Amino acid sequence: MNDTKPSSAIAELVLEVRKTREYSRLTDAxxxxxxxxxxxENLAGEMMCRMRYQPMLIGNSFLPALHGGTLGALLESASIFELLLKTETPRVPKVISLTVDFLRSGKPQDTFARAIITRQGRRVANVRVDAWQDDRTRPIASAHALFLLAEP
Structure with a gap:
């Protein structure tokens, strides 16, 4: 079937990126x-995600504030990239659940996210992720996610 070709190409790319740390090759794909x-990106020796500001990310134009869905996308993506790049999973992990806490409005600027694997079993992983803009100690959103992993 053709289904296996794209996933095997992604799996090969993930293996390559794990070695080279050229993260943009993965996100560009x-x-x-x-x-x-x-x-x-690798910022200060730490792997994290950045969502570059674009006007289309605004949900409330009166404030203006980032749309909650865009923040959810950033949090989910950061979690998946953390699992892809820090575990041995050969395929993209599948979301079982994702709970997002919106803590304050996101301003129209770049937003960062850092995910941490809090527990990893053979088939399931728990991930905690925070998103912030100006001050990492004042997150604008955080999430807890549960993922189904493919066995290596």
Whole structure:
């Protein structure tokens, strides 16, 4: 079937990126992250995601504030990239559940996210992720996610 070709190509790309740490090769290969302006970067020796500000990300134009769905996309993407790049999973993890806490309005500027794997079993992983803009100690959103992993 043709289904296996794209996933095997992504699996090969993930293996390559794990070695080279050229994270943009992975995010550029995914149309959704390209469209949303979400990239993985190594900032101060730490892997994190950045969602570059674009006017289309605004949900409330009166404030203006980022749309909650865009923040959810950033949090989910950061979690998936953390699992892809820090575990041995050969395929993209599937979301079982994602609970987002919106803590304050996101301003029209770049937003960062950092995910941490809090528990990983053979088939399931728990991930905690925070998003912030100006001050990492004042997150604008956080999430807890549960993912189904493919066995290596």
């Amino acid at each position: 995914i149309p959704y992250t390209r469209f949303m302006g979400i990239g993985v």
